[in-house]
Amino acid sequence: MEQTEVMRQLVDKLNYLTKKYDEGTPEVSDKEWDDLYFQLLELETALGAYYPDSPTRAVNYQVVNDLTKVEHNHAMLSLDKTKSLDDVTKFANGKQMLAMAKCDGLTCSIKYTNGRLVSAETRGNGVIGEDVLHNALTIPTIPHKIQYQDDLILDGEIVCLHSDFKEFEEEYKNPRNFAAGSIRLLDASECAKRKLTFVVWEVIEGFEEIDSLQERLAKIEKLGFFTVPCLKTAMITDDVVETIKTLSQNIPIDGVVFKFDSVSFGKTLGETAHHLKNAIAYKFYDEVYSTTLRSIAWTMGRTGVLTPVALFDPVDIDGTEVERASLHNLSILEETLGKTPWNGQLIGVFKANMIIPQIGWADLDTVPEENKIIPILTHCPICGSPLRKKQNNDSVFLECSNDDCDGKLINRLDHFCGKKGLDIKGLSKATLEKLVDWGWVNSPVDIFYLGEHQKDWSGKPGFGEKSVQNILDAIEASKECSFESFISSLGIPLIGRNVAKDLAGHFGCYDCLYEAIKENYDFSQLPGFGESKSQALLNFDYTEADQLYGILDVQMSEITTNDAKLPLKDMKFVITGTVKHFKNRAELQECIEKNGGKVVSTISKNVNYLINNDVNSTSSKNVAAKKMGIPILSEDEFLEKI
Secondary structure, eight states, X not given: OOHHHHHHHHHHHHHHHHHHHHTTOOOSOHHHHHHHHHHHHHHHHHHTOBOTTOTTOOOOOOBOSSOOEEEOSSOOOEEEEESOHHHHHHHHTTOOEEEEEEEOSEEEEEEEETTEEEEEEEOTXXXXXXXXXXXXXXXXXXXXXXXXXXXXXXXXXEEOOHHHHTTTTTXXXXXXXXXXXXXXXXXXXXXXXXXXXXXXXXXXXXXTTOOBHHHHHHHHHHTTOEEOOEEEESOOOHHHHHHHHHHTTTSOEEEEEEEESBHHXXXXXXXXXXXXXXXXXXXXOOOOEEEEEEEEEEEEOTTSEEEEEEEEEEEEETTEEEEEEEOOSHHHHHHHHOSSOBTTOEEEEEXXXXXXXXXXXXXXXXXXXXXXXOOOOOBOTTTOOBEEEEEETTEEEEEESOTTOHHHHHHHHHHHHSTTTTOOTTOOHHHHHHHHHTTSOSSGGGGGGGGGGHHHHHTSTTOOHHHHHHHHHHHHHHTEEEHHHHHHHTTOTXXXXXXXXXXXXXXXXXXXXXXXXXXXXOGGGSTTOOHHHHHHHHHSOOHHHHHHHHHSEEEOOOOOOOOTTSTTTTOEEEEOSOOSSSSSHHHHHHHHXXXXXXXXXXXXXXXXXXXXXXXXXXXXXXXXHHHHTOOEEOHHHHHHHO
16 A cells, blocks of 8 residues: 555544544544654645644645736637537547546646645636635645645646535525535634535646556556546446446546546647647536426525515426425526516426426527516515615625515525424414414514413314424424534524534533523634624524523533543533623633633533632522532632633
8 A cells, every 4th residue: 555545544534533432422532643643744744745634734824815827837728619429429539438437526726846736726717717825725635735846737626526515505596506605714723614625637748758647647556646537448338427426426526537547648739729639528417497487486495585486387307296496596597587577487397316396497588578578676576675785795686675575474484484484383383474474473573372272273264272282392392402403593694503503512501502602702713604604693582592491391401522631621610790800791701711711601410610709699590509419610710720
């Protein structure tokens, strides 16, 4: 086994073991971890090479003011494309081809001089790209230093693997746009959180003594790079395409590139102004079906944003009848159907990834008759209030301007009671609409007082004593919920279930989270959090949340920590009263957590210390701590302890 491969395996194993330790399920002893660590350190020293995600490295993230334009040292041209394997067969003409996954990301070129990474550039227009070296240094599959002293230039694709994109799919539309936007970030620390991967598919300079592209890529892989899934073949068949798909299951791809394996032969073919002649791309095309647009429906989310949905004549796609497709927002509607969509407009419909109906094209040339134009909404279809436009990055959305719109309320209630919230069985959207219509529910808080209407409710059409009692029992059972379910149920923009889980793991309880919010805590410093999520948490109105917290029995969460040697490891603290050395209690909590402890809101036998500067206070927490024999520390005593 190559030494670089051993080094990569050690890095991955140590990072895995560290993660298991952080999760509270260690798999090896401290000594075993240390032995692996020093083995890796010795190997890195001997090779003079290392990976950016090595646990031996302290990463320094760079922030740049803008992305500098750079001229490439070689033309980064496109590829000729086809959707026919017969075309590929004619192109190959019986010669040995290398079939490679066509990665769906952002093309980049990196360069090494004397074994060190010296440049990383996006493709741009093929002649001039952008300098993204500061971000390339954070990508685990781009080694900082390698065992190759001649100049080495590699072309490849920046992608986000499907397994990594699951963490971000609630906020971003697809892995390709996510990867392209992430590599262009100015702050490298933000890019590092995005879990990008660099896949090498071409050796531009280096290993000139080897004529086979496949063998060059094999050499590159031994230096520690992630190379494109590929296979050498003289046969252009569906089996080859399916094999590449299988090899690339975790990589976003949109086709297969067939390139002559002989580098020297490929160079003799030359190039056009658009593409190199040594390769051709076989693209995966979703089959598009023609149909006719009839109208546009609008659905409302819990924040009042309206989503346009195209309704069209039914068309059979892959054995299912399709008659509607989301247009997502006003920008995409106008980009897809134009500013004047009309009843009778010809459109092309396909299933993206054979699952999600999408509109691929529309007739934008025909001038529609005035009476057939489908007007874009100006007023809310539910309450009639004027709509306003909302800008989010490059997209424009329509939202209702009425804070008391029943549409907002019903969708908010549906989220609160649904699987992403408290999961209250029996409270379907249809039932919630009736409860709102009867005037019994005007906020999630009212859900927990529906017992007052039990007699009247049981007499309503479609309901009976048993069904109503079952719903009331489910409401009662939902009062005991996890902290992460409670956060998720609030419907804070951008804060889905996974993000709620991270918040619960960091703060442990609602009191601690709310205290941090009141003190304008910078949530963007947490792993996976950016400025948008931080602002969403700080700007949310918690009036209703406070009321719900008083009704529900919200369970505390275990706070995650990262270091076994921290002085407060596994200790639990309760904080009460005013503080003097710290700016506020949130800052004291942060200090405790940084030192390995965690803060909880109530006194119990599992608490190690109560921190209160007034040791003789007769507060309930002081009395409870003394009764249970829990030591009470002043701030001075706490600071001495750490």
